[in-house]
Amino acid sequence: MTTINLxxxxxxxxxxxxxxRDDSAPLLEIKDLExxxxxxTGVVNAVRGVDxxxxxxxxxxxxxxxxxxxxxxxxAIIDLLPGTGKVAGGSIEFDGKSLVGLNRKATEHMRGREIxxxxxxxxxxxxxxxxIGTQISEALVANGFQGTKAEREARVTELLGExxxxxxxxxxxxxxxxxxxxxxxxxxxxxxxxxxxKLLIADEPTSALDVTVQKKILDHLxxxxxxxxxxxxxxxHDLGLAAERxxxxxxxxxxxxxxxxxxxxxxxxxxHEYTRRLVASAxxxxxxxxxxxxxxxxxxxxxxxxxEVEVDTKAPKDVVVAKDLTKVFxxxxxxxxxxxxxxxxxGIDFVLPRGKTLALxxxxxxxxxxxxxxxxxxxxxxxxxxxxxxxxxxxxxxxxxxQMRRRVQPVFQNPYGSLDPMYSVFNSIEEPLRLHRVGxxxxxxxRVRDLLEMVALPASTMQRFPNELSGGQRQRxxxxxxxxxxxxxxxxxxxxxxxxxxxxxxxxQLLGDLQxxxxxxxxxxxHDLxxxxxxxxxxxxxxxxxxVEHATTDEVFDDPQQDYTKDLLAAIPGxxxxxxxx
Amino acid sequence: MLWYIGRRLLQxxxxxxxxxxxxxxxxxxxxxxxxxxxxxxRGLPEAVQEAIRAQFHLNEPFFVQYLYFLKGIFTWDLGxxxxxxxxxxxxxxxxxxxxxxxxxxxxxxxxxGIGFGLIAGLRKGKVFDSTVLVWSLLLxxxxxxxxxxxxxxxxxVKLGWLPVTAGRDPNFExxxxxxxxxxxxxxxYILRLTRTSVAETITxxxxxxxxxxxxxxxxxxxxxxxxxxxxxxVTFIGADLGNLMAGSIxxxxxFNINGVGGTLFxxxxxxxxxxxxxxxxxxxxxxxxxxxxxxxLYAVLDPRIRYA
Numbered sequence: 075m076t077t078i079n080l081x082x083x084x085x086x087x088x089x090x091x092x093x094x095r096d097d098s099a100p101l102l103e104i105k106d107l108e109x110x111x112x113x114x115t116g117v118v119n120a121v122r123g124v125d126x127x128x129x130x131x132x133x134x135x136x137x138x139x140x141x142x143x144x145x146x147x148x149x150a151i152i153d154l155l156p157g158t159g160k161v162a163g164g165s166i167e168f169d170g171k172s173l174v175g176l177n178r179k180a181t182e183h184m185r186g187r188e189i190x191x192x193x194x195x196x197x198x199x200x201x202x203x204x205x206i207g208t209q210i211s212e213a214l215v216a217n218g219f220q221g222t223k224a225e226r227e228a229r230v231t232e233l234l235g236e237x238x239x240x241x242x243x244x245x246x247x248x249x250x251x252x253x254x255x256x257x258x259x260x261x262x263x264x265x266x267x268x269x270x271x272k273l274l275i276a277d278e279p280t281s282a283l284d285v286t287v288q289k290k291i292l293d294h295l296x297x298x299x300x301x302x303x304x305x306x307x308x309x310x311h312d313l314g315l316a317a318e319r320x321x322x323x324x325x326x327x328x329x330x331x332x333x334x335x336x337x338x339x340x341x342x343x344x345x346h347e348y349t350r351r352l353v354a355s356a357x358x359x360x361x362x363x364x365x366x367x368x369x370x371x372x373x374x375x376x377x378x379x380x381x382e383v384e385v386d387t388k389a390p391k392d393v394v395v396a397k398d399l400t401k402v403f404x405x406x407x408x409x410x411x412x413x414x415x416x417x418x419x420x421g422i423d424f425v426l427p428r429g430k431t432l433a434l435x436x437x438x439x440x441x442x443x444x445x446x447x448x449x450x451x452x453x454x455x456x457x458x459x460x461x462x463x464x465x466x467x468x469x470x471x472x473x474x475x476x477q478m479r480r481r482v483q484p485v486f487q488n489p490y491g492s493l494d495p496m497y498s499v500f501n502s503i504e505e506p507l508r509l510h511r512v513g514x515x516x517x518x519x520x521r522v523r524d525l526l527e528m529v530a531l532p533a534s535t536m537q538r539f540p541n542e543l544s545g546g547q548r549q550r551x552x553x554x555x556x557x558x559x560x561x562x563x564x565x566x567x568x569x570x571x572x573x574x575x576x577x578x579x580x581x582x583q584l585l586g587d588l589q590x591x592x593x594x595x596x597x598x599x600x601h602d603l604x605x606x607x608x609x610x611x612x613x614x615x616x617x618x619x620x621x622v623e624h625a626t627t628d629e630v631f632d633d634p635q636q637d638y639t640k641d642l643l644a645a646i647p648g649x650x651x652x653x654x655x656x
Numbered sequence: 657m658l659w660y661i662g663r664r665l666l667q668x669x670x671x672x673x674x675x676x677x678x679x680x681x682x683x684x685x686x687x688x689x690x691x692x693x694x695x696x697x698r699g700l701p702e703a704v705q706e707a708i709r710a711q712f713h714l715n716e717p718f719f720v721q722y723l724y725f726l727k728g729i730f731t732w733d734l735g736x737x738x739x740x741x742x743x744x745x746x747x748x749x750x751x752x753x754x755x756x757x758x759x760x761x762x763x764x765x766x767x768x769g770i771g772f773g774l775i776a777g778l779r780k781g782k783v784f785d786s787t788v789l790v791w792s793l794l795l796x797x798x799x800x801x802x803x804x805x806x807x808x809x810x811x812x813v814k815l816g817w818l819p820v821t822a823g824r825d826p827n828f829e830x831x832x833x834x835x836x837x838x839x840x841x842x843x844x845y846i847l848r849l850t851r852t853s854v855a856e857t858i859t860x861x862x863x864x865x866x867x868x869x870x871x872x873x874x875x876x877x878x879x880x881x882x883x884x885x886x887x888x889x890v891t892f893i894g895a896d897l898g899n900l901m902a903g904s905i906x907x908x909x910x911f912n913i914n915g916v917g918g919t920l921f922x923x924x925x926x927x928x929x930x931x932x933x934x935x936x937x938x939x940x941x942x943x944x945x946x947x948x949x950x951x952x953l954y955a956v957l958d959p960r961i962r963y964a
Binding site for chain 1: 859865866868869871872873884959
């Protein structure tokens with residue numbers, strides 16, 4: 075894609091001095107960029123000497139983990155650095171003009187018209203109080219759209235259609251909260267491309283979406299930008315996605331570019347140590363079940379879990395069995411006393427064998443988290459039953475239920491939300507022990523120390539608070555807290571979905587090791603099939619509250635029976651690429 | 657939506673009965689005999705006192721008195737008070753001036769509170785912000801009578817810009833100073849609420865998106881910051897409307913205004929039970945109406961809120 079096609083442009087009046095250049099001249103050229111933030115403790119250099127070039131019509135991806143400076147670099151281009159951030163050195167040239175130190179008017183003129191942005195989180199990036207159409211049309215007006223109100227509305231409809239939202243007339247009159255995440259992201263793409271910019275910055279445009287939706291939207295974006303001749307700068311943490319969508323990769327680590335070059339070349343032959351680790355830990359179809367210590371299995375578990383309930387040899391082989399499990403939510407109707415039923419989980423059956431991992435896979439809204447909450451005893455099934463260790467949980471008395479809780483523990487998705495910010499790490503891990511009156515204070519402290527060691531954190535972490543820890547460290551704390559009571563089953567509800575690939579790989583490894591050591595059984599809830607391959611023995615694929623496919627992991631991956639499962643597999647980013655071969 | 661408003665209006669009935677019964681009960685149980693106090697030091701002759709008690713049904717049991725009151729309310733004929741002036745007239749005289757004052761105060765505190773709060777929130781940590789914060793703290797800390805007298809001395813006496821007191825039949829100009837004094841404290845609260853809310857909204861993702869679209873700074877502020885920041889402010893203003901309608905004994909006293917606050921105070925002192933209960937009931941209804949308006953305004957400001 076090397077030609078600039080501006081015939082479709084509605085604002086084809088480039089400011090003076092920016093004559094259209096030939097293809098050999100870069101559209102965006104960043105040289106030796108330095109960005110610093112002033113904090114209470116001093117100046118932090120978030121970006122240190124970054125070079126980056128984007129040619130007209132080219133697609134470039136910046137890949138890196140959170141904190142690598144990739145988003146900061148992107149935001150510096152359109153002068154939207156948060157807080158105290160400022161460009162401390164280097165140059166950003168766009169279409170022959172310098173963007174650093176541009177005055178406010180010129181910056182506002184450049185935004186939207188020359189460089190568009192598709193932001194990261196579709197849930198928070200649309201203003202909830204304005205209609206979708208209004209939010210698109212104000213972008214048109216701000217960027218010099220001349221025309222009557224009717225023409226503008228027609229254009230909005232056209233843009234929505236272009237972004238993959240047919241029925242644009244009606245959509246334009248709706249509010250963001252009436253849209254799904256995917257639809258909102260499409261609206262944001264329509265806004266980003268509304269004034270036909272020459273460069274589109276796509277900042278993790280789909281990381282908050284389900285894989286199948288992600289694939290559709292990225293396909294669409296690719297088609298649209300190549301049709302319009304727009305250059306795209308992707309910002310992503312997902313190497314597979316980057317390689318699949320961009321011609322050129324730039325790998326960033328701790329504020330520096332560690333490697334850049336053609337996408338496939340980097341994947342096949344990574345030079346830098348960090349890139350190699352990134353390639354190795356990228357979850358993809360090629361990855362295999364984490365085996366470490368797994369075979370050691372149950373005997374070890376019986377020895378180690380010492381004061382825990384003796385593992386009964388006569389105990390049922392399947393620790394959790396869900397039979398015809400159903401959950402119906404009543405949604406309050408418009409008049410008092412009326413309601414409609416919403417069946418979130420519709421008669422599902424699954425089996426979690428002792429010491430194994432069962433993955434419940436599905437998109438958002440498939441009912442997988444509802445099922446998990448019923449297993450945890452946090453929601454009461456409308457009908458059907460959860461049989462835990464041979465006993466129907468519905469028949470348990472309050473006291474027995476309390477006892478059961480200690481044998482089934484959760485780890486939730488958001489490590490920022492699931493730890494109480496006012497509790498120190500010690501308090502967080504000790505709380506379940508205190509609640510269940512395990513040992514005296516001294517014994518409990520020792521136990522917390524042991525648990526931290528188990529999750530590979532130093533004992534000094536005890537005095538710290540969640541806000542001082544990284545996402546990966548917090549998730550380790552959450553795992554330690556779940557382990558505190560020596561549970562038999564751990565329900566992991568999207569436990570690694572919010573983490574960067576490298577951290578994700580570490581936590582998966584940790585979970586694999588712990589399973590081997592302690593003989594734990596995992597119920598693993600996720601939307602990410604690539605992760606499933608690494609951790610699960612069995613897979614149950616959920617769709618609209620039902621289980622559509624339930625088999626071993628290898629069967630599901632090598633020989634999927636259902637079309638829906640095949641779609642899910644095909645949507646894994648980078649699935650077609652040979653990466654991850656360690 | 658209509659169903660929602662209808663349901664909210666139906667709630668007025670139990671609130672009305674409960675409020676009147678409660679207030680009437682409290683006034684009834686009050687120690688002291690207003691009739692005996694009518695004659696001052698010497699007291700009235702026993703026979704006259706008896707006649708007055710009969711005229712005002714004061715010898716009847718509590719519920720009979722209460723029913724007389726209800727009848728009076730619904731026919732809007734509450735009879736005379738001890739001075740012979742009809743109760744309805746006293747009330748009808750008190751409310752317009754208080755209403756006028758309340759509306760003026762609301763306008764002042766809304767315009768200046770939101771205006772200054774917006775600028776302070778946009779320039780958090782800068783000189784304007786710090787200055788305005790200190791001033792607002794001062795406004796909150798100063799008792800109304802201090803503020804009132806200071807305003808009278810400077811604006812009224814020294815500068816001669818505004819009339820010092822309002823007096824009987826006040827016009828717009830003479831109510832301006834009392835309205836400013838009345839608005840003072842609330843203005844400071846609105847300012848602080850707006851400032852906090854705005855400072856939070858400008859860091860929102862959707863505001864960044866709006867800027868990335870190429871909107872000018874003014875457009876971003878007006879369309880994407882201000883409206884999203886107003887919900888907590890509207891809540892406060894709604895509650896304040898109720899407070900202002902109850903009048904202010906202090907402000908009305910300082911500026912010699914014959915409003916609801918002063919009338920209520922006098923009626924309590926003189927034991928004019930019917931006047932006290934009627935005014936209180938009207939105020940309860942005003943509160944209910946103000947709350948309903950606030951709730952409906954929420955839905956206007958934020959389309960995610962819908963009433964059914």
